[in-house]
Amino acid sequence: xxEVEQNSGPLSVPEGAIASLNCTYSxxxxxxxxxxxxxxxxxxxxxxxxxxxxxxxxxxxxxQLNKASQYVSLLIRDSQPSDSATYxxxxxxxxxxxxxxxxxxxxxxxx
Amino acid sequence: NAGVTQTPKFQVLKTGQSMxxxxxxxxxxxxxxxxxxxxxMGLRLIYYSASEGTxxxxxxxxxxxxxxxxxxxxxxxxxxxxxxxxxxxxxxxSGRQGWVGELFFGEGSRLxxx
Numbered sequence: 001x002x003e004v005e006q007n008s009g010p011l012s013v014p015e016g017a018i019a020s021l022n023c024t025y026s027x028x029x030x031x032x033x034x035x036x037x038x039x040x041x042x043x044x045x046x047x048x049x050x051x052x053x054x055x056x057x058x059x060x061x062x063x064q065l066n067k068a069s070q071y072v073s074l075l076i077r078d079s080q081p082s083d084s085a086t087y088x089x090x091x092x093x094x095x096x097x098x099x100x101x102x103x104x105x106x107x108x109x110x111x
Numbered sequence: 112n113a114g115v116t117q118t119p120k121f122q123v124l125k126t127g128q129s130m131x132x133x134x135x136x137x138x139x140x141x142x143x144x145x146x147x148x149x150x151x152m153g154l155r156l157i158y159y160s161a162s163e164g165t166x167x168x169x170x171x172x173x174x175x176x177x178x179x180x181x182x183x184x185x186x187x188x189x190x191x192x193x194x195x196x197x198x199x200x201x202x203x204x205s206g207r208q209g210w211v212g213e214l215f216f217g218e219g220s221r222l223x224x225x
Binding site: 008032034036042043044045046049088090092097098099101102103104 | 142144151152153154155156159161167169201205212213214215216217218219
């Protein structure tokens with residue numbers, strides 16, 4: 001069983017601040033990691049994927065992967081009210097087809 | 112470019128009734144998935160199909176059956192619906208290339224069992 005743990009929140013940050021979302025996992029097998037954003041009543045949409053140790057930046061989003069400590073994080077710079085959503089962490093083992101999801105962290109950006 | 116299409120979007124059933132959720136993808140993906148999402152529970156995998164002709168149980172398969180009709184279509188059937196199956200159901204597909212893969216989701220189907 002590959003466990004993916006997320007703090008369910010809710011997490012509140014003021015507009016313009018950095019939001020930090022964290023995810024830990026229990027299996028050391030090589031795998032890929034994904035961050036999905038889900039607005040209320042909508043389906044999840046992919047924001048970032050990361051496969052290697054270190055940071056990966058895409059606009060205001062930065063994903064960080066630390067395989068030694070078994071965590072992956074998502075930083076959202078200059079947070080906007082439109083970033084208010086639930087963020088889901090997921091992992092995909094390199095040798096499998098099953099994605100494993102955390103329960104999600106609810107983020108609210110306060111104007 | 113439709114992506115992943117699932118129907119119906121809303122359904123109300125009485126306990127014991129049966130129904131089938133349909134899903135189709137136009138991205139030529141090999142893998143397809145059915146998830147359910149309940150408040151506080153995150154996404155839980157019901158069944159998945161790694162390729163045409165294969166299906167495997169996920170975390171919560173009881174009460175469900177699936178059919179991978181062809182590469183495009185993957186249906187989920189509730190033979191005798193129970194109130195515990197009230198949930199939002201998402202179909203997803205993935206076109207894994209080597210060890211790189213991403214999930215693309217349909218818009219979801221909200222099912223209520225009375």
